[in-house]
Amino acid sequence: MTTHDSSAAPPVEGGAAPGRPGRATESPEERRQRRRSWRFRMDTKASPYAFIAPFFLFFGAFGLFPLLFTGWASLHRVRLAAPNDMEWAGLDNFARLMSDEYFWNALTNTFTIGVLATVPQLAIALGLAHLLNYKMRGSNFFRVAMLTPYATSVAAATLVFAMLYGRDYGMINWALDLVGIDAVDWKSGSLTTQFAISTIVIWRWTGYNTLIYLAAMQAVPKDLYESAALDGASPWKQFLHVTLPSLRPTILFTVVVSTIGATQLFGEPLLFGGSPSGGAQNEYQTLGLYMYEMGWTNFNLGRASAIAWAMFLLLIIIGLVYWAVTKVASRSTAGKGA
Amino acid sequence: MRTTPRTRMTRRAAVGTAAMMLAVTACSSGGDSDGGDDSGKITLTVGVFGQFGLEEAGLYEEYMELNDNIVIEQTSVQKSEDYYPALLTRLPTGSGLMDIQAIEVANVYEVTNELSQYFVDFNDYDVDTGHFLDFKLAQATNADGKVVGLGTDIGPMGICYRTDHFEAAGLPTDRDEVAALWADDWQAYIDTGKEFVKSDVDAAWVDVAGGVFNAVVNTYEERFYDTSGEVVYQESEAVQTAWDLAMDAAESGITAKQKQFEPEWDRAIANGDFATVSCPAWMLGYIQDKADEAGEGLWDFAHAPSPGNWGGAFLSVTDASEHKEEAAKLAAWLTAPEQQARFFAERGSFPSSAEAVQAPEVADATHEYFQDAPIGQLFTEAAEGIPTLVLGPRDQVIQEQIANGLLAADTQGLSSEEAWESTVSSIENALAD
Missing domain, CATH: 3.40.190.10 (Periplasmic binding protein-like II)
Known part of the structure; x- marks a missing residue:
């Protein structure tokens, strides 16, 4: 923007001049200046939209359109092989979800795996972040190491875990055998399979959350700790009464992100057993997996779309709940502060 | 909302492929878009x-x-x-x-x-x-x-078997005598397995109950659909017979409980964890790949009680x-x-x-890895006995759900009734509009 000064000047001059000359009488020089200022105004007004337009165009084509199309498909009887051949079904696809035992099973599994994965993951992350917050040698190394699982692909990690959890040839059962515990069939039974899948999620996401907590911890003013120490608070008390309250918004953020991730859990359970049924008895079939099975194994696009929209609505509800919790939480903090 | 990224991916892939193809044709043929290039x-x-x-x-x-x-x-x-x-x-x-x-x-x-x-x-x-x-x-x-x-x-089918396990269990190893053990009778095949596991050989008889089902059900013409296109798996003789035999295998503990084509199944093949497995023609190469040197000179191939197609x-x-x-x-x-x-x-x-x-x-083909078995002759004989399967649009889904039900019976000890009930309900859910 090298012409900034020259093009910014004219409006000031023009504004100051009384009895602005009519268009017929303006000189070529004035006309050029007027046009330049018009271009400048267009530039400042329109350019930002032009710059962000690509995102919205892509979002419209690959985000919004599929969302709306899925919504439209969910109101029809439609099969994957003939997506244009739709038969109106109203809310049938949604109504049948109410009595669909496989849907409720998937919802329950999603919830239990979500809890099994999220709670330990955030607790471990908090502890690790606290440890990393101390002055120590090689802290950068540990911080980078924390993030490596996050940088691994879901597929690669899951396939390795699936082998570790093998019944006859898995390393975990071999290790259990060393300490005298009988082999566990990690690929069947609800509790064992869900535990195994949760560990994959925990392994992948703990580092990510640790770094977020660490960043937040480093923003806590040092003098708070100093004054707490002067008052005779032990490190544990300091963590409890200084660190945790300061981290509250961050913790809420990670809980929201983890919940969304848990609701959409898909890659790990799919690759763990190698099929969208999520175990012989659907022991670890999540909502994402059930939707995939309905659409891409049973080729029923209408019902799959209804499951997809049910998940979408579920996330909106979860979002609203968290929003309400934040409101209440911030009000209560404000009350205490005053 | 998994459809969103999914659709996004396929669409993006389609757009990408189209763009790439355009670029490729543009480069190679100078704008000629029918896939031909300058040299025709x-x-x-x-x-x-x-x-x-x-x-x-x-x-x-x-x-x-x-x-x-x-x-x-x-x-x-x-x-x-x-x-x-x-x-x-x-x-x-x-x-x-x-x-x-x-x-x-x-x-x-x-x-x-x-x-x-x-x-x-x-x-x-x-x-x-x-x-x-x-x-x-x-x-x-x-x-x-x-x-x-x-x-x-x-895919005409026979049975691949481990000669070393057969010998250790006191069974014949010659492929004609082995085939004679269970000629025309799948129950005899299961019963031989029950005898086999009583010996002190440290191996199961067959890989998994679903494998037995698959081998048996494919020897019938009418399996999941009848000739008029109706879904009949609940009444079909083929499914009932195959299910009962598979459940017999699961309940008598002669299976290795390994889901087919999983990495653990591959390793079980290499280690000889089961003595027999149903073998369509293309499976011979698969077993050779997986068992490789560990199974060198140990595998052979014999006729199944009756031939199916897989x-x-x-x-x-x-x-x-x-x-x-x-x-x-x-x-x-x-x-x-x-x-x-x-x-x-x-x-x-x-x-x-x-x-x-x-x-x-x-x-005249023989297979070196399978003790020079005359596979050309054996598979030709098997192919002659293959029934003309009545197919239907959702065969695969029905087959997979039955395999799941049997796997649950095999690994989690569900009774035949429980497993069947859960299988039927899965299939009905999958087939419903």
Whole structure:
């Protein structure tokens, strides 16, 4: 923007001049200046939209359109092989979800795996972040190491875990055998399979959350700790009464992100057993997996779309709940502060 | 909201592929968009799944040598379960399709009857279909007589067994005597297994209950659908017999409880964790790959109590292809008797052409890894006994859900009634509109 000064000047001059000359009488020089200022105004007004337009165009084509199309498909009887051949079904696809035992099973599994994965993951992350917050040698190394699982692909990690959890040839059962515990069939039974899948999620996401907590911890003013120490608070008390309250918004953020991730859990359970049924008895079939099975194994696009929209609505509800919790939480903090 | 990223991915992939193809044609042919280039070469694309074998057997190379103006490019998707849904989404839009698409036998009914408008009729081209086995040709012909697929191979089944385990358990090891143990009687096969596990051999009799079901059910003509196209799996004699035998295997503890084609199953093969497994023609190469040196000289092959068919594929030419004539010619050549005979010699995929079966390289073939078993003769005999399966559009789903039910019985000790009930409810849910 090298012409900034020259093009910014004219409006000031023009504004100051009384009895602005009519268009017929303006000189070529004035006309050029007027046009330049018009271009400048267009530039400042329109350019930002032009710059962000690509995102919205892509979002419209690959985000919004599929969302709306899925919504439209969910109101029809439609099969994957003939997506244009739709038969109106109203809310049938949604109504049948109410009595669909496989849907409720998937919802329950999603919830239990979500809890099994999220709670330990955030607790471990908090502890690790606290440890990393101390002055120590090689802290950068540990911080980078924390993030490596996050940088691994879901597929690669899951396939390795699936082998570790093998019944006859898995390393975990071999290790259990060393300490005298009988082999566990990690690929069947609800509790064992869900535990195994949760560990994959925990392994992948703990580092990510640790770094977020660490960043937040480093923003806590040092003098708070100093004054707490002067008052005779032990490190544990300091963590409890200084660190945790300061981290509250961050913790809420990670809980929201983890919940969304848990609701959409898909890659790990799919690759763990190698099929969208999520175990012989659907022991670890999540909502994402059930939707995939309905659409891409049973080729029923209408019902799959209804499951997809049910998940979408579920996330909106979860979002609203968290929003309400934040409101209440911030009000209560404000009350205490005053 | 998993559909969003999914749709996004496929659409983006489609756009990307289209852009790439544009770029490629623009570079190679200077704007000529019909896939030909300056020297008049035509590129034919072939879409397959898994280690399909046509390329590995050197057939493309030979065809390109014989036909200077043809270039063949193959795209392979590892798993058939991923390949077919992708094909389904592309058919209605007509984009992203190959000139030739491979079709697995489990999907051939749907392709032939419900999706036939997306494929060309081989009758319209100069293709000799007279040499195919009758049942194979019938599977890819619809009610109007349209032929949408040419068979590449079939999967006649026998039993692969470990001679060392048989010997240790005091069973015969000669393949004729082994076959005589259970001639015409699947119950005898299971009962031999019960005797086998009483010996002190540290191995199971068979890999998994679902494998037994699969081997037995495919020896019947009518399995999940009847000839009028009704779903009859709940009443069918084939399913009942196969289910009871599989449950017998599960309940008497003669299975290794290993789900097929999982990495653990592969390792169980290498370590000889089970003494027998049902073996279609293409499985011999698979076992050889997995067992390799660990199983060298230990495997042999014998007739099953009765022969069934497992697997086999077809080649179809898509209607969206810009080179239908050339693609049909290539598909016909690849499935012609001489090439099928070679396909068998190189890859062990048994010919679906009656003429190819007569060829010396098929009829006299032996398999070195399986103690020089005369597999040509054994599979030819098995192929003669294969029933003409009645197929239906959702065979694969029904089959998979039954396998799941049996796996649950096998690994979690569900009773036959519990497993059957849960299987029926899964199938009904999957088939419902």
